Amino acid sequence: MTLAATVMAIGMNAQVFVGGSVGFGNYDDGKDDVTSYTFLPEVGYTFNKDWAAGVAFGWTGMNKGNVKEFTVNPYARYTFVKGQTVSVFMDGGFGYSHIYNAGRDIDEFNVGLRPGVAVNLGEHLSFVTHIGFIGYSHEKNNKTKDKMNNWEVDIDGNNILFGLYYSF
Numbered sequence: 001m002t003l004a005a006t007v008m009a010i011g012m013n014a015q016v017f018v019g020g021s022v023g024f025g026n027y028d029d030g031k032d033d034v035t036s037y038t039f040l041p042e043v044g045y046t047f048n049k050d051w052a053a054g055v056a057f058g059w060t061g062m063n064k065g066n067v068k069e070f071t072v073n074p075y076a077r078y079t080f081v082k083g084q085t086v087s088v089f090m091d092g093g094f095g096y097s098h099i100y101n102a103g104r105d106i107d108e109f110n111v112g113l114r115p116g117v118a119v120n121l122g123e124h125l126s127f128v129t130h131i132g133f134i135g136y137s138h139e140k141n142n143k144t145k146d147k148m149n150n151w152e153v154d155i156d157g158n159n160i161l162f163g164l165y166y167s168f
Contacts, residue, residue: 022037039060052076073094078092090113106139107142113135125166129162
């Protein structure tokens with residue numbers, strides 16, 4: 001009975017949210033000025049005022065080299081600063097990306113943290129930004145069989161996503 005009461009209490013406080021993020025980046029690869037764009041729809045479930053879980057999925061493209069990337073990122077979110085208007089959170093999760101074009105066929109796996117800030121715009125609507133990535137990634141080129149492992153602290157202007165969430 002205690003377990004049933006706990007599940008009901010969690011369910012009564014829970015909220016489903018949908019939304020997504022977009023991101024734009026620009027960098028010089030040594031030969032060209034490259035612009036990237038990201039579109040990541042997202043769905044999740046808020047268990048209580050501190051914890052949520054969700055999954056972001058989507059794609060990234062670039063204006064040079066016809067590079068495309070498909071991504072899936074499940075995560076758990078812990079909100080450690082919660083104000084009436086502004087909240088600060090940390091997403092911990094793992095992700096898979098497949099990067100491809102005529103000359104590339106790369107699989108990337110990562111595990112790490114993504115800090116973020118949410119601004120409540122109303123009772124059900126929030127503006128959310130994710131700022132960077134801190135963690136480990138493994139990349140494998142399926143054509144050349146080359147592998148690369150990285151420990152990253154990637155918090156810069158090219159790794160920021162902006163999004164809107166609607167909570168039911």
